[in-house]
Amino acid sequence: MVSSEAAPFAKTGGLADVVGALPSALSAHGDEVAAVIPRYESIDLKGMRRVWDPLTVSLGPARFDTTIYLAPEAYPLYLVDCPPLYQRKGFYGEAGVDYPDNHIRFAVFVRAALGVARFLFRTEVFHCHDWQAGLLPVYLRTTFAGDPTYMGVKTLFTIHNLGYQGLFPRTALAEAAVDPAVYRPDGIEFFGRVSYIKGGISYADALNTVSPTYAREIQTPEYGFGLDGALRSRANALSGILNGVDYREWNPETDPHLPARYSADDLSGKRICKEQLLAEFDLPPGAVDAPLIGIVSRFTRQKGMDLIAEIVGEIVAEGFCMVALGTGEPEYEEFFRRMAAEYPDKIGVRIGFDNGLAHRIEGGADLFLMPSRYEPAGLNQMYSLRYGTVPVVRATGGLDDTIDEGTGFKFVDYSGRALAAAIREARSVYTDRASWTAMMLRGMSKDFSWTRSAAAYSALYRDLLGRT
Template identity: 50%
Template sequence: MKILLVASEGVPYAKTGGLADVVGGLSKALVEAGHEVAVVLPRYRGIKPGPVVKASVTVAQGGALRFPAITGGRRVKGVRYFFVEDAEYFDREGIYGDRSGDYADNAERYGEFCRAAIEIVKQVWPAEVIHCHDWQAGLLPVLLRSEFANDPAVNKIPVVFTIHNMGYHGLFEKEALERAGIPESEYHPGGLEFFDSVNLLKGGLVYADYLTTVSRKYAEEIQTPEFGHGLDGVVRERRGRLRGILNGADYAEWNPETDRKIAANYSAAELRGKKKCRADLLEAFHLGKNGEGRAVVGMVSRFAGQKGFDLIEEQAEALLKEDLLLVALGQGEERYEKMFKRLAAKHAGRAGVKIAYNDELAHKIVAGADIFLMPSRYEPCGLSQIYSLKYGTVPVVRATGGLDDTIEAVDPATGTGTGFKFAAYTGEAMMGALREALTCYKDDALWRKIQAAGMGRDFSWKASAAEYGKLYEEALAGRNQMRGAASKV
């Protein structure tokens, strides 16, 4: 089957978060499963230019025409990558915005991107299924079912739309309809309208043939007001076409037995290398003198409220009174960056922080920490807890979304389980789960059993890619059935 993935980012070319890992990992796994796969991305600054596939394609926007080029076409691990090239829109410092905020013309930028992706299907690479990711690709199914509804080159192609995070809508004022070339006929309560604004995520939810999100628990959660961000009613209406498919982990990149970014390799059968990784981590964060007997608690995250950092802020002093060392790596909201800087200054030798994203340091934390803390308010899937399991770094997580799906709660009496969970979104609940983990950490035999259980779990992309393959077949069969019914009329 020929499958085209349309997304705003994807490794190895562009990454701001987990979406990029999913696009890169899923596409590779689909190729390994026997499918023919291509990915369409914008060519952002920093992506080296490739061969010209089409010198220009014509897209309508704002009463005018634009002529982005299509470049690339080369294969990476069996996956073909095409790039939409328009320097005015994509040759910028950031992907979605800069330090002052999101770019004001994001509707126009990703409107052109979606139209260009359709032209790739028409002129370059005729896909059988199109798989769109998040609001940046949400306009594509809208266009296919409206403006291109009578175009035989594309109007029968099924679209699968994946919600990676319901918190990001792609919300724009009504005037963006004209500027971005969005069909005004689709601006109504059953379409793109959302409280007098244009909502591109809603476009994907309403117009795609099938919806997926990145864990079974999150598929349930987004149908509720607490997690639906105002779109829970739309999701409930389409729940018969909604699937929760867990993200996979790229174990070629995240595996303690082969990882070249850590101080020593190790396995579940031989953990001595993890001690070297622990010492290396403490040295990197200038905490080496205080590590004896204390658990090292690691965090690698975007510093945002969604990730539970308000709980860390609330419990900061209580946290550092425990018998532990804290290491944190990330960047994001200024409030939390300042909070971690204060903690590191006040508790020098007990807390270390790096305000940045550094892939090598992320690997060092996942390998060298004893406990990995993820107190997220909500977490569609999460990958860090999956990586930490593989590295024998025991997760402490809130029981939400993919965190709940992937972590089995430890029963200290039997030693079963892979991590520690708390349900209520409160600082007290978080500290309760962390203290339970610290107590178990003191029992070497129990801790080794918990580590071994986690390291034995398999969250590779193979099973998830098979689920997507079945869904693509179902979507294609549904479209073919519609085509057959139409031909009889």
């Protein structure tokens, strides 16, 4: 697997969770899996073993000496160390601005990953994730097309979020040593620019996304970000495999972050979690009987923050309380701060990342809100089900695939009115404790573990290799 992130070493979102969990799940199917990620400044090399030094990458006249480290994981996880490229405060940029040399940083990364496959871990399938690995299939089809090391090797390109495309000026072709012949509409050209994600789409042997519904959505103009035509042209090679959940980490029966454990057989601990969560956000103890909405999200328009801003006042006026954790666009961070100041007895907010608090929100909230404009897979709605925290979601992508009328509430129209109607519907069920508890228990019984998803990926690898 070739990825810019893998939990627990480097994480900004769901991509890291997938690459961190899927290799171990695949081992149950007899697959030998290794992963390659960059060694960012935040990754401590303590306990890691240097296994190749130097691994030199040449991009035209430019030369980059990389060092390959092996992490002490259950599966081989290699890190590409190149301080001039990766020893920076951010993974992709700082203060909301991308690094101007990202086209070189991730060209070097995938060329180093090819080197890992040449010298350290001979592979049959390169599983490439998102735009940061999009050049690997391009290089295999061009620069390394006649290299016997990669003869018969197949590529799978997974799209975790089509909204992030790796777009660069045409000059990136020469600087990344990419064959200029691929700069065409059915290659990596995208409205006069170079698109790394389009490289993966155009040249990988197979494509997939992280939910069946998202695989269909991205072939439409509404969700295709200008690439719907390219994706429709490869529809026969495109599938959707739902992300899984690591229940070793997300399980209210064993979660060390919760003040009290609970299960489907004994829900009493959930009320304790709610009481403690209210206290953690300085909300009054009397709010324990009001329906509590939880949010753990990036504060962006993609995540539906504009809809929440539209209706939060009326929802609070109807008796709901809300706790929110996240970071994102400055206007929405400021919005949540303002709401917390305006409704100090109803709304609690933390701006930042706090894994423990994310667990406690899942454990203590009654409802979990995900009104996304689009959502390739989503994980929090699946966490919420296991924690008996009923999801209220927009019917898009993985949210639509995982939530049904028996386990949560969905709305279709992207509007504040539709979101408010879904929340009010949830309130009507919440007041009937027997019906609410039944809905909680149905959600807690759902199984979205990696077992099923890993089986689908394993079958896809075998299909690529002509095996059954």
